[in-house]
Amino acid sequence: MGEADVIPLHGPGGRPRPRPTPRRRSLMPPPSPTPDPEPVPEAALPAPVTPAGPSELERTVTEVATFLRRRLAGRYTVDEFGFDPDLNENVILPALRPLYERWFRVETIGVENVPAEGGALLVANHSGTLPLDALMTVVATHDDLPTPRNLRMLAADLVFGLPGAGALARKAGHTLACSPDAEALLGDGELVGVWPEGFKGIGKAYADRYKLQRFGRGGFVSAALRTGVPIIPCSIVGAEEIYPKIGDLGPIARLLGVPYFPITPTWPLLGPLGLVPLPSKWYIEFGEPIRTDEYEPGAADDPMLVFNLTDQVRENIQQTLYRLLSGRRNAFLG
Amino acid sequence: MSPSVVLVTGVSRQLGGDLAARLAADPSIDRVLGVDTTPPSRDMRRRMGRAEFVRVDIRNPLIGKVISTAKVDTVVHASLSGHPSASGGRSMMMEMNVIGTMQLLAACQKSDTVGRLVVRSTTSVYGASPRDPATFTETTEPKALPPGGYAKDAVEIEGYVRSFSRRRPDIPVTTLRFVNFIGPRADTAFAHYFSLPVVPMVLGFDARVQLLHHEDAVAVLERATTHDLPGVFNVGADGVLMLSQAIRRAGRIALPIPEPMVPWVGRITRRARLVDFSPEQMRLLNYGRVVDITKLKTEFGFEPRWTTVQAFDDFVAGRALRPVVDTDRVVGIGESIARGAVHYLPGLHRGEGAVQLEAAPDQPALAPVH
Structure with missing residues (x-):
C-alpha cells in the first residue's frame, strides 16, 4: 500500500475546490438541446433533504x-474518423471526470486562449508513463472552456493496433498522427491536440522531469501552416509525478512490442495496485495562440520557418513549465 | 462518345447482370453483349431483356474474336470476384481475376474499335492496418500491402490496367474502386454476414464500415460506361457505421472473438457456406476502411443517393431482418424494475444515498454498451 499514506494528504487539508459544483451530466443526446430540464435544480451533494x-x-x-x-x-x-459524440458525452467523459476533479484536482489557466470555434492546434508537453495527461486535457477542453469543445487528439499507431484501446480511442474522436488526418480535422474546424514529444516525452525518466524532449520533426507546424489555424501552446504540470519512472526493463518492452516497460516505486512491485496513479496536483495552462495565417501560402514547405516555429512553441511551453513549477510548493498539494 | 456496342464481363453475377439490364433498357445503345463462363439465372436473363449472352471464358483468346466481330466500342470489366467458393476455389478465382483480365486487356489492346474501358476494382487495394490514415484518397499508398487473395488480385489487375493505358493512351480507362455493396437485393458476403443471427466480430476492435447501395453501384458503372471519365475513383457512400452499430441496427447479436481465433471462425463459416469471407477480408473487421469520395462527387459527377446508414437500413428493411432479441423490451423491463425500486424501497426517496443506490442496478446494463 505504497500510495495509501499519500492519499490522506489532500483529504484533511481541506483545500477549497476551484469548482464548487461537481457536474452531473444528463444522459440526453447531444444534438437535442430542448428536453434538458436539468441545469436548474443541479442539486449539489451537500443538499440535506x-x-x-x-x-x-x-x-x-x-x-x-x-x-x-x-x-x-x-x-x-x-x-469518418469513428468519433461517437454520444458515447463520448455519456460514458467516456463521465468516466474520466472523477480522476480530473477529485484525484488530480486539475486547475486550468488561460482558458480564454482557446478559440470558441474554428480549427486550432493545441500543442502540449507529454509525460507520466501512461498518457493520462492527454485524457485530462480532453476533459479540460470540454468542461472548463466557456463553450465545450471536443479535443481530437493525434495518437501513435501503437494505440490503434491495441485491442480495446484502439477502438475506444477512435470512438473518443482521436486519430492517427499523420498529416492527412491532422489537416482534415483542422480543415473541418476541429480543435486538434498533439503531443510532439511522443514516446520520448511520455517515457522519460523521473530525473528528467519537465525537461522538454525534441519536438518530433515539426509535422504539426506544417499542418497548422497549411490550414492557417492558430497554435495554442499548452503546458501541463503535475503529470510527471503520477508514475515516477525510475527504471526501464528494455528486454520485456521489446518482448511486448512497446517502447518501454517502466519501473515505478509501486509498479510492478505492488502488482495491479501499482497502476493507481499518485494523486499529484495538476495545472494545465493554455498559452497565447501563435498565429500561422500571416505567412505565405508556401510557408509549410519552408523547413527553416517550420523549425523556427517549432522552436518557438517549444520554448514557450518550457518557459511556462518553469514558471508554473516555481509557483508550486508541493507536487501533491500544489 | 456515346457507346453503341457494349461488352460486359461477369454478367451472370449480380453487378454485371444488373448493369447489362440497365444498358439494355437504354435505347441509345445498339447492342449489349454479356459475357460469362456460366449462363445467367432465368430471372436475370428475363431482366436483361435484349442484351445478348455470349458464353465465353475471358481467359480464352476467343474473347478477342467476340470483340472484333461485334465491333465492341466499350468494354466494362465487372467480373472481379472476391468469393473463392463461388468461383470454384481460391486458385480458380485468381485465374479468373488476373489471367482473365490479362486476356481481356490483350484483346482490347489489339482491337481498333474499342474506345473506352471501365474496370471494376475494390478499395481492398488500400489494405487495412492501424497505421493508415482515417480516410484513403485515390493517391494514398497502402501501408501494408494486402498479403494475398482478393486484394492482391485487385492490385495486380490495377497494375495491368495501368500498363494497358500506357500502351493505348488513346483509350480512356476508368478504374472504379468500390467499397462493399449492400442493399435489399445485394447478394454479397457482407449481406450474408449481417444476416447471421449471431455475428462474429474481433474482440477489442470495432471497424468503421463504409458501404454502397447496390443500385448506386450499378448507376456508377452505367455512368462510367456512357461518359468519358478517365481516372481512378473511390466509390462509396457518404457516412460511416461502426461494425457494432451496424450489427445492432440489424437487430443481430455481436459475438466478440479473440483475435487468434478469428481465422478459425472464418474457416468454419466458409465451410458451412454461411459467409464467404476470404481471410484477408477478415482483416477489414479489425480496422475497417473509409475512403474519400470527393473525387467521385466533383470529377466523376456522381452523388450517391443512399448514405451508408440509409443503404444499410434499406438492406435491413428489404430483407425483413427481425431483431433476434427485442432490446426495447429488455430495457423496458429493466426500466420498470428500476422505477419500482425508486417507488417502493424505503430510504431511496431522499438524499445523496439515493443517487448512488440508484446508479448501482444500472451499472451492469451499461457495461456491454460501448
Whole structure:
C-alpha cells in the first residue's frame, strides 16, 4: 500500500475546490438541446433533504433507459474518423471526470486562449508513463472552456493496433498522427491536440522531469501552416509525478512490442495496485495562440520557418513549465 | 462518345447482370453483349431483356474474336470476384481475376474499335492496418500491402490496367474502386454476414464500415460506361457505421472473438457456406476502411443517393431482418424494475444515498454498451 499514506494528504487539508459544483451530466443526446430540464435544480451533494428526490431519480431512470435504447438500437452517428459524440458525452467523459476533479484536482489557466470555434492546434508537453495527461486535457477542453469543445487528439499507431484501446480511442474522436488526418480535422474546424514529444516525452525518466524532449520533426507546424489555424501552446504540470519512472526493463518492452516497460516505486512491485496513479496536483495552462495565417501560402514547405516555429512553441511551453513549477510548493498539494 | 456496342464481363453475377439490364433498357445503345463462363439465372436473363449472352471464358483468346466481330466500342470489366467458393476455389478465382483480365486487356489492346474501358476494382487495394490514415484518397499508398487473395488480385489487375493505358493512351480507362455493396437485393458476403443471427466480430476492435447501395453501384458503372471519365475513383457512400452499430441496427447479436481465433471462425463459416469471407477480408473487421469520395462527387459527377446508414437500413428493411432479441423490451423491463425500486424501497426517496443506490442496478446494463 505504497500510495495509501499519500492519499490522506489532500483529504484533511481541506483545500477549497476551484469548482464548487461537481457536474452531473444528463444522459440526453447531444444534438437535442430542448428536453434538458436539468441545469436548474443541479442539486449539489451537500443538499440535506431534497423533496424533489424521487422525481429526479425517476428522470435519471428514464434518461438511462433512453440512452440504453438508443445505443442498443444503434441510433447514433459516428464521423469518418469513428468519433461517437454520444458515447463520448455519456460514458467516456463521465468516466474520466472523477480522476480530473477529485484525484488530480486539475486547475486550468488561460482558458480564454482557446478559440470558441474554428480549427486550432493545441500543442502540449507529454509525460507520466501512461498518457493520462492527454485524457485530462480532453476533459479540460470540454468542461472548463466557456463553450465545450471536443479535443481530437493525434495518437501513435501503437494505440490503434491495441485491442480495446484502439477502438475506444477512435470512438473518443482521436486519430492517427499523420498529416492527412491532422489537416482534415483542422480543415473541418476541429480543435486538434498533439503531443510532439511522443514516446520520448511520455517515457522519460523521473530525473528528467519537465525537461522538454525534441519536438518530433515539426509535422504539426506544417499542418497548422497549411490550414492557417492558430497554435495554442499548452503546458501541463503535475503529470510527471503520477508514475515516477525510475527504471526501464528494455528486454520485456521489446518482448511486448512497446517502447518501454517502466519501473515505478509501486509498479510492478505492488502488482495491479501499482497502476493507481499518485494523486499529484495538476495545472494545465493554455498559452497565447501563435498565429500561422500571416505567412505565405508556401510557408509549410519552408523547413527553416517550420523549425523556427517549432522552436518557438517549444520554448514557450518550457518557459511556462518553469514558471508554473516555481509557483508550486508541493507536487501533491500544489 | 456515346457507346453503341457494349461488352460486359461477369454478367451472370449480380453487378454485371444488373448493369447489362440497365444498358439494355437504354435505347441509345445498339447492342449489349454479356459475357460469362456460366449462363445467367432465368430471372436475370428475363431482366436483361435484349442484351445478348455470349458464353465465353475471358481467359480464352476467343474473347478477342467476340470483340472484333461485334465491333465492341466499350468494354466494362465487372467480373472481379472476391468469393473463392463461388468461383470454384481460391486458385480458380485468381485465374479468373488476373489471367482473365490479362486476356481481356490483350484483346482490347489489339482491337481498333474499342474506345473506352471501365474496370471494376475494390478499395481492398488500400489494405487495412492501424497505421493508415482515417480516410484513403485515390493517391494514398497502402501501408501494408494486402498479403494475398482478393486484394492482391485487385492490385495486380490495377497494375495491368495501368500498363494497358500506357500502351493505348488513346483509350480512356476508368478504374472504379468500390467499397462493399449492400442493399435489399445485394447478394454479397457482407449481406450474408449481417444476416447471421449471431455475428462474429474481433474482440477489442470495432471497424468503421463504409458501404454502397447496390443500385448506386450499378448507376456508377452505367455512368462510367456512357461518359468519358478517365481516372481512378473511390466509390462509396457518404457516412460511416461502426461494425457494432451496424450489427445492432440489424437487430443481430455481436459475438466478440479473440483475435487468434478469428481465422478459425472464418474457416468454419466458409465451410458451412454461411459467409464467404476470404481471410484477408477478415482483416477489414479489425480496422475497417473509409475512403474519400470527393473525387467521385466533383470529377466523376456522381452523388450517391443512399448514405451508408440509409443503404444499410434499406438492406435491413428489404430483407425483413427481425431483431433476434427485442432490446426495447429488455430495457423496458429493466426500466420498470428500476422505477419500482425508486417507488417502493424505503430510504431511496431522499438524499445523496439515493443517487448512488440508484446508479448501482444500472451499472451492469451499461457495461456491454460501448
